[in-house]
Amino acid sequence: MVDELWNDLRRVREEAPLVHNITNFVVMNNTANALLAVGALPVMAHAVEEVAEMTALAGALVINIGTLAREWIEAMATAMATARERGIPIVFDPVGAGATTFRTQTCFDLLGRVAPAVIRGNASEIMALAGSAVRTKGVDSSAAADAAEDAALLLARRYSCAVVVSGAVDLLVDGKRKFLVRNGHPLMPKVTGLGCTATALVGAFCAVNGDSLTAARHAMTVMGICGELAAAKAAGPGSMQVHFIDALYNLDAEQLRAHGLDPR
Ligand SMILES: Nc1ncnc2c1ncn2[C@@H]1O[C@H](COP(=O)(O)OP(=O)(O)OP(=O)(O)O)[C@@H](O)[C@H]1O
Ligand SMILES: Cc1ncsc1CCO
Numbered sequence: 600m601v602d603e604l605w606n607d608l609r610r611v612r613e614e615a616p617l618v619h620n621i622t623n624f625v626v627m628n629n630t631a632n633a634l635l636a637v638g639a640l641p642v643m644a645h646a647v648e649e650v651a652e653m654t655a656l657a658g659a660l661v662i663n664i665g666t667l668a669r670e671w672i673e674a675m676a677t678a679m680a681t682a683r684e685r686g687i688p689i690v691f692d693p694v695g696a697g698a699t700t701f702r703t704q705t706c707f708d709l710l711g712r713v714a715p716a717v718i719r720g721n722a723s724e725i726m727a728l729a730g731s732a733v734r735t736k737g738v739d740s741s742a743a744a745d746a747a748e749d750a751a752l753l754l755a756r757r758y759s760c761a762v763v764v765s766g767a768v769d770l771l772v773d774g775k776r777k778f779l780v781r782n783g784h785p786l787m788p789k790v791t792g793l794g795c796t797a798t799a800l801v802g803a804f805c806a807v808n809g810d811s812l813t814a815a816r817h818a819m820t821v822m823g824i825c826g827e828l829a830a831a832k833a834a835g836p837g838s839m840q841v842h843f844i845d846a847l848y849n850l851d852a853e854q855l856r857a858h859g860l861d862p863r
């Protein structure tokens with residue numbers, strides 16, 4: 600798996616795929632910097648007048664409902680329809696699903712129209728989309744990833760997509776396969792929007808690897824290893840964020856091997 604991952608990372612760095620993000624105001628800057636650091640090209644664009652044109656240029660489309668407003672829903676639906684027409688992979692982040700009816704219902708509406716390649720959320724968000732009564736605490740999970748396995752499988756079957764549940768151990772399924780990614784560090788959830796960064800990196804890897812679950816596994820492993828590398832240098836969440844971007848930029852094959860990839 601380390602060689603396959605390294606190949607994908609090299610392809611991202613060589614091909615610099617454009618990743619079109621319709622994402623939230625909190626993380627636009629972090630996400631753009633993380634995509635640049637890993638070697639991709641980010642663009643944030645959400646005006647309904649331009650999203651179809653922008654998506655058509657992209658290697659992947661990332662839809663994130665973190666600071667959702669009614670005006671954005673049409674833009675998201677239009678971008679997703681363009682991506683489907685052109686075979687561009689869509690990665691969907693249901694930020695805060697289960698916290699409010701507006702968020703949960705919008706996810707159902709969008710996903711019901713166009714199924715994505717990957718859904719990436721925390722455990723509460725994934726459980727909410729599967730119809731369980733769990734309550735998302737704002738945008739933060741109130742459950743561990745393994746509690747969401749049944750929910751993840753249900754979504755994988757409902758939308759014929761890969762599902763990533765992030766947490767201390769990430770869980771990835773696509774209805775046929777299941778992977779766990781154990782890399783990561785407890786400082787990661789103390790930096791806002793590293794989940795959104797994970798979703799965007801899944802987009803970058805989907806742009807170079809048509810096997811969505813494998814692409815997602817590679818992206819989540821890169822996240823976890825860079826989290827470990829950054830935490831070793833960080834004094835707290837502030838420097839964690841800075842070191843995380845540097846770790847993404849500098850990540851090499853030796854570090855991948857040294858961080859004990861779990862082949863399961
Ligand atoms: N306790 C932990 N230990 C190790 N890694 C973690 C831990 N919690 C989260 N992570 C990692 O942090 C990243 C973000 O996952 P998290 O589940 O916090 O996303 P999220 O809740 O959607 O975050 P946000 O909404 O702030 O973007 C993932 O790469 C995940 O593996
Ligand atoms: C804190 C927060 N609120 C809406 S989106 C967001 C970023 C993390 O998901």
Ligand SMILES: [Mg+2]
Pocket residue numbers: 694695720721738794795
């Ligand atoms: Mg999130």
